[in-house]
Amino acid sequence: xxxxxxxxxxxxxxxxxxxxxxxxxxxxxxxxxxxxxxxxxxxxxxxxxxxxxxxxxxxxxxxxxxxxxxxxxxxxxxxxxxxxxxxxxxxxxxxxxxxxxxxxxxxxxxxx
Amino acid sequence: xxxxxxxxxxxxxxxxxxxxxxxxxxxxxxxxxxxxxxxxxxxxxxxxxxxxxxxxxxxxxxxxxxxxxxxxxxxxxxxxxxxxxxxxxxxxxxxxxxxxxxxxxxxxxxxxxxxxx
Numbered sequence: 001x002x003x004x005x006x007x008x009x010x011x012x013x014x015x016x017x018x019x020x021x022x023x024x025x026x027x028x029x030x031x032x033x034x035x036x037x038x039x040x041x042x043x044x045x046x047x048x049x050x051x052x053x054x055x056x057x058x059x060x061x062x063x064x065x066x067x068x069x070x071x072x073x074x075x076x077x078x079x080x081x082x083x084x085x086x087x088x089x090x091x092x093x094x095x096x097x098x099x100x101x102x103x104x105x106x107x108x109x110x111x112x
Numbered sequence: 113x114x115x116x117x118x119x120x121x122x123x124x125x126x127x128x129x130x131x132x133x134x135x136x137x138x139x140x141x142x143x144x145x146x147x148x149x150x151x152x153x154x155x156x157x158x159x160x161x162x163x164x165x166x167x168x169x170x171x172x173x174x175x176x177x178x179x180x181x182x183x184x185x186x187x188x189x190x191x192x193x194x195x196x197x198x199x200x201x202x203x204x205x206x207x208x209x210x211x212x213x214x215x216x217x218x219x220x221x222x223x224x225x226x227x228x229x
Contacts, residue, residue, distance in 0.1 A: 034217050043203060043220035044155070088155065090217075098143050098207070099168060100218065104154035 003027060004091050006103035011045055015112050019076040023089030026070070032092040033065060033072045034100065039085045047087075048074070078112045114138075116221035118204050124227045130192040133224045135204030136185055145205040145218060146179055146189050155203070161187065196226045201225050 005024045013019040021035075032051040036044035050063040050072065062075040072091075076083055086107045087102045090100040125131050137144045145160040159169040159171040164181045172179070176195070181187040191198055205218035 030228050036217075043223050044218075045220070046217040049217055098162070099145070099160055101157070102147075102155040 001107045004013065004089055004103040006014060006087075006089050006106045008104060009062060009107040010109055011106055012109045012111055013079050015079055015110050017079055017085065019110070020107055021074040021076075021087050021089075021106050021108065022071060023073065024071045024103075025089075025091045027091070027093050028051075028067075028070060030067075030091045030093050033063070034090040034092070035061075035072075035074045035088060036088040036102075037085045038088060044088055068104045076108075081110045081112055084108060084110045116204055116206050116219050118202075118221035118224055121195075121222060121223060122225045124229065125194055126177075127195055127228055128193040129228075130190065131194045131198075133189040133202050133204075133226070133228060135187045135189070135221060137170075137187070137204070137206030138219055141206035141208055143207045144181060144187050146187070147205065147220075149201045149223075151201060158189070176199075183191045191226075194226075196228045199226055199227070199228050 001024050034049045035047045037047050038044040048058055048061055048063045050065045051069055053065050056063045060077045062066040064073045086105040088105045092100055115140055119134045143162055146158040147155050148158055149155045156171055158171045159179045160167055161181045177191055179189045201223045203223045204221045207218045
């Protein structure tokens with residue numbers, strides 16, 4: 001079992017709709033969770049992080065964490081063509097060990 | 113803030129040659145990470161440093177790979193000898209503390225696209 005799993009997609013969503021991206025992780029002791037966006041040929045850029053159960057909102061983005069079920073999700077409201085990218089989920093296993101483990105990413109396409 | 117600076121952006125080399133990738137982290141960041149990204153395996157951590165000291169090199173694939181951080185503003189990743197299967201995009205990233213509430217995440221450099229022919 002991979003440590004961090006994501007559906008590779010591609011995920012196609014109409015413009016203006018809600019895009020939902022999911023991620024599961026295997027280490028129950030994981031502490032913090034990150035979502036990165038990576039445009040083709042570019043480097044990953046941090047969108048959001050979350051470490052408490054529940055929802056965290058930032059503009060059109062909402063991160064959701066459920067530690068009991070070991071999943072984290074990212075919702076993108078009012079999807080725009082500029083949101084078309086690969087979204088990477090990353091997990092920090094424990095404080096003191098600063099390395100992030102990344103999923104392989106979900107490719108999202110917003111259809112105008 | 114110039115961000116994380118990597119060089120070169122692209123490198124094409126012949127099998128068996130030595131390759132050196134360079135990284136300048138963000139000033140004040142205590143951690144530096146080297147990742148490799150391929151379509152098949154995604155982003156894989158190779159090694160990371162804290163305060164210039166290597167902390168975890170368990171991701172370094174084999175002895176052909178080595179990394180150094182002689183000071184807080186510079187790191188190198190060397191492959192010697194290079195092989196076609198080393199072809200990938202190599203990212204350097206830096207951060208301040210991720211844990212203990214300092215959840216700032218990493219800042220990635222632009223990457224070096226390495227092609228070994």
